[in-house]
Structure formats: C-alpha cells, structure tokens
Amino acid sequence: MPRVSQSHLDARRRQILDAARRCFISNGFHATSMQDILREADLSAGAVYRYFQGKDDIIMAIATDALGELTSAFDAALGGETARPLDEALDEMLGVIRRLSDTQDIARLILTVWGEGVRTPELAAFFNTTFHGVRQLVSRAVVQHQERGLLPSDVSADGVARVLIGALHGYVIQMALLDDPDPEAFRSSLHMFIGNTVRADPGAASMPHS
Known part of the structure; x- marks a missing residue:
C-alpha cells in the first residue's frame, strides 16, 4: 500500500x-x-x-487556528526588540481582523468560539493562556512607551493593555453582529483616543529639521 x-x-x-x-x-x-x-x-x-476524536476536538482545533492567526499578528506587530508605536500596531491588528472577517468570516467564528468557552473548561483555559500572552506583549509595549516618556509613568501598563485589547474585542463583536460596523470610523476614533494619551516623542522633537 x-x-x-x-x-x-x-x-x-x-x-x-x-x-x-x-x-x-x-x-x-x-x-x-x-x-x-x-x-x-x-x-x-x-x-x-x-x-x-469528536466535535469537541474539532472545536478546539478551530479555536486554536482562529486565535492563532490573531496572536501571530500581535507578535509580528509588537514582538520585536523595540515595540512599534501603539497606534501603528493597533492599526495593523484592525486590518488583520477586517481582512480575516472578509475572507474567513473570522469575527463571527471567534464570537461563536468565545461563547463555547463558557461551557468548556478546556477552551476557557486556552482563552486565558492566549489572552495572557497577548496582554504581556501589549504591556511590554506600553512600558517601552513609558520609558521613552510617551505615556504617563504612573498608569498601570497591564491596565492599559487590558483596555486596548478590550477595544479590539469590541471591534470583533461589531464586525460579527452589526450591519454597519464602519471599520474606518472605529479606526479613526481609536486613533483619537490613543493620540490624546500618547505624548509626542521627546527624541523626535529634539531632532534638527533638514
């Protein structure tokens, strides 16, 4: 054979x-x-x-694939030695979510998978592990911004990371459920909130103009 x-x-x-x-x-x-x-x-x-082995095994494999694509995008955006600007990284993540929603309906799939996590402890544990890894990446980027004087040093990096990731979760929900999610309005408004928090780069401001 x-x-x-x-x-x-x-x-x-x-x-x-x-x-x-x-x-x-x-x-x-x-x-x-x-x-x-x-x-x-x-x-x-x-x-x-x-x-x-059965349907639960298939559900876990689908959840791993779906969230794996998003965590890989997070790693590409923020996993380097020096984190990219937060607005650029979040822009990239919004673009990935939108692209995968257009091609694979990933927003509806993720929403369905999240709901199943309430019933399945193994899936809930997987979500917790995934979220923890992403939160560490974003927290690290926030700390680097704080060290450069771009974010206030007296705010919790972990708290900022949770809020930013929460915004992306909200974007997934809107892409999945709303008839008019308006991705561009979401992106520009998120930029406004970040822009009101992130200060101008002191190093860039001191550079001589050519």
Missing part, C-alpha cells in the same frame, strides 16, 4: 476544519452534528475520526 504523504494528510485535515467552520458559523456549535460536518466535508466517518 503506498504511503500517504504529509501534504495529503494536512490537506484532508484542513478540509474537515473548513467544513466544520462553515457549519459552526451557519448553525452554531450545538445545532451542528457530526453528521452535518461529514456531509459538508463529503467524507466518511472513518476519514474524519482518523484526525479528530
């Missing part, structure tokens, strides 16, 4: 997850049965159970 290539296995796993994602977005987790996923993927039960 010829050996199945890893690329074939990866493609089949992706086929199952894409089918399940479409079902979950359309019908929710609890109204979606394994038979629905099998039918949408056009695969036999044996083919699907080779990769996943």
Whole structure:
C-alpha cells in the first residue's frame, strides 16, 4: 500500500476544519452534528475520526487556528526588540481582523468560539493562556512607551493593555453582529483616543529639521 504523504494528510485535515467552520458559523456549535460536518466535508466517518476524536476536538482545533492567526499578528506587530508605536500596531491588528472577517468570516467564528468557552473548561483555559500572552506583549509595549516618556509613568501598563485589547474585542463583536460596523470610523476614533494619551516623542522633537 503506498504511503500517504504529509501534504495529503494536512490537506484532508484542513478540509474537515473548513467544513466544520462553515457549519459552526451557519448553525452554531450545538445545532451542528457530526453528521452535518461529514456531509459538508463529503467524507466518511472513518476519514474524519482518523484526525479528530469528536466535535469537541474539532472545536478546539478551530479555536486554536482562529486565535492563532490573531496572536501571530500581535507578535509580528509588537514582538520585536523595540515595540512599534501603539497606534501603528493597533492599526495593523484592525486590518488583520477586517481582512480575516472578509475572507474567513473570522469575527463571527471567534464570537461563536468565545461563547463555547463558557461551557468548556478546556477552551476557557486556552482563552486565558492566549489572552495572557497577548496582554504581556501589549504591556511590554506600553512600558517601552513609558520609558521613552510617551505615556504617563504612573498608569498601570497591564491596565492599559487590558483596555486596548478590550477595544479590539469590541471591534470583533461589531464586525460579527452589526450591519454597519464602519471599520474606518472605529479606526479613526481609536486613533483619537490613543493620540490624546500618547505624548509626542521627546527624541523626535529634539531632532534638527533638514
């Protein structure tokens, strides 16, 4: 019997997850049965159970994929040795959320996954771990801004990080639920709030003009 290539296995796993994602977005987790996923993927039960033990296993894999794309974007924006300006980093995150919502309906998917976290302790633990990692990245960026005199030093870096991440959570909710989320209005208003908090860079102000 010829050996199945890893690329074939990866493609089949992706086929199952894409089918399940479409079902979950359309019908929710609890109204979606394994038979629905099998039918949408056009695969036999044996083919699907080779990769996943059941629906909860598929839900965890989808949550890992969906949030993984966003945490990777956070890492790209803020994971360098010196954090980029917060408004630029948040702009990039808003753009990623909007792009993935347009191409993969990720805002509705994430909202569905968040709701499932209330029921599933394993999923809730995963969300906590993911949120903690992202919060550390944003807190580190806030501390660097404070060290450069761009943010007040007497505010909690962790508190600022929670508020900024909360704004992105709100953006996801609006993209998922509203008929008119108006991403540009959200982006420009968030810039206004950040601009009223972040001071001009003292180093930039002291640089001679050419």
